[in-house]
């Protein structure tokens with residue numbers, strides 16, 4: 573019997589729904605890295621080509637890494653699956669209980685607008701310096717493709733705050749504050 577794979581999305585959204593700048597994240601949060609690693613290991617992680625190319629260390633260890641590009645041919649190379657579409661990325665995960673859509677903007681856009689995501693893990697990032705930079709209008713940012721308030725304000729999603737036990741999260745070296753939420757799609 574084929575059991576359905578639960579499709580999870582995972583994203584960190586900053587002020588004004590910013591998620592990236594110059595192909596990387598415009599903050600450094602040890603806590604969010606810890607959260608990402610904890611949630612996604614040992615499950616497959618799907619990336620758009622831009623996001624994968626921007627990873628400082630790739631492929632991510634202990635997880636099947638799947639990279640989407642229209643130029644790909646649905647093949648494995650050195651343990652990475654190069655998918656020609658998001659649907660073929662999802663099909664490659666059929667033997668797993670969970671898989672993670674890890675962005676970036678184009679991949680979230682497709683997955684959310686095609687209603688593919690069962691659970692969305694949203695980290696809210698609070699960072700005063702970034703907030704000022706965004707307000708200054710001097711820099712170009714990548715934004716989450718939908719208003720992230722939709723997870724919190726609509727009856728499409730049931731949202732729970734996730735809180736780690738004391739001393740589990742690494743200490744932040746920056747002034748970035750992270751809050752973690754689990755948003756389950758109402759079907």
Ligand SMILES: NC(=O)c1ccc[n+]([C@@H]2O[C@H](COP(=O)([O-])OP(=O)(O)OC[C@H]3O[C@@H](n4cnc5c(N)ncnc54)[C@H](OP(=O)(O)O)[C@@H]3O)[C@@H](O)[C@H]2O)c1
Nearest residue numbers: 583584592595596620621622623641642675676677678679
């Ligand atoms: N804050 C967060 O949690 C988070 C997470 C991930 C990424 N990000 C940020 O997001 C930014 C990157 O986002 P992005 O939108 O520029 O790029 P992206 O979504 O990572 O990658 C876009 C590329 O993926 C391929 N693609 C897109 N849709 C596809 C589809 N339906 N089927 C097959 N291939 C598809 C295309 O490659 P081809 O053109 O080769 O066809 C496209 O150019 C970076 O700044 C990154 O740091 C943030």
